[in-house]
Amino acid sequence: MAKNKEVKTNAMRLLDKKKITYETFTYECDEFIDAIHIADLLELPYEKVYKTLVTKGVGNEYYVFVLPIQKELNLKKAAKLAGEKSLSMVHVKDINKITGYIRGGCTAIGMKKQYKTWIDESAESLSWMIVSGGKLGVQIKLQPKDLREAANAVFADITMESTD
Numbered sequence: 184m185a186k187n188k189e190v191k192t193n194a195m196r197l198l199d200k201k202k203i204t205y206e207t208f209t210y211e212c213d214e215f216i217d218a219i220h221i222a223d224l225l226e227l228p229y230e231k232v233y234k235t236l237v238t239k240g241v242g243n244e245y246y247v248f249v250l251p252i253q254k255e256l257n258l259k260k261a262a263k264l265a266g267e268k269s270l271s272m273v274h275v276k277d278i279n280k281i282t283g284y285i286r287g288g289c290t291a292i293g294m295k296k297q298y299k300t301w302i303d304e305s306a307e308s309l310s311w312m313i314v315s316g317g318k319l320g321v322q323i324k325l326q327p328k329d330l331r332e333a334a335n336a337v338f339a340d341i342t343m344e345s346t347d
Contacts, residue, residue: 192317193283193293198325198333205325208313212287212320218252222313225322229253232313232322233306235289237282237298240267245281247291247300249314249330254303254342261341264301290315290323291334300336302327307338 191199198205208225222232232252238261239245246265248256262270275286283295291300291314306312306327314330316323331338 192288192321194290194315194317194323194333197293198323198329201333203325203329203333205323205329207316208322208324210320210322221322222252225313227313227322230305231309231311233303235291235315237273237278237289238265238270239273240265240270242267245273245296245298246270247294247298247334247336248303248341249291249300249306249334249336250303250342251305254305256341257343260339261301264339264341265299284315284317285319288315288318288321290317291330291336292323293317293333297335300334301339301341302331302334302336303341304338305342306330 210224218232218234222229229252233249234252236248236256248261250256258270278289279285282289309327311324312327313322313324
């Protein structure tokens with residue numbers, strides 16, 4: 184796995200400011216590739232790699248959810264947590280305007296604005312996890328409690344039930 188501490192994103196600067204320890208992994212990437220492909224590329228276990236999704240409530244508020252790459256966000260659970268009647272996924276073309284990040288580089292750390300954020304409860308028991316580093320080609324490895332602190336997030340049950 185390639186490591187590179189030289190490229191600093193907003194997420195990394197915020198982690199540095201909070202004196203949170205993290206490790207970066209970089210890979211060649213010019214356009215969006217899904218998180219499962221990234222995990223395969225970096226030879227990372229799927230259960231440790233998390234994606235960041237941004238939703239919009241009926242009242243035009245935005246909410247952020249961090250969940251395992253193989254899981255789906257349960258919009259009903261998410262809406263209940265957010266105190267909204269319903270939530271919808273933010274359109275890809277709006278991600279940069281809302282978060283300051285682009286699709287595939289979106290992370291809950293250091294967005295343009297601090298949105299209410301939830302991390303799937305499955306992360307709480309992990310010793311470490313991987314999330315986007317704030318730009319294409321960069322992933323960050325950190326402790327779940329540190330992600331919670333950096334993103335001002337809460338652990339909660341936010342995913343669909345398994346059908347296995």
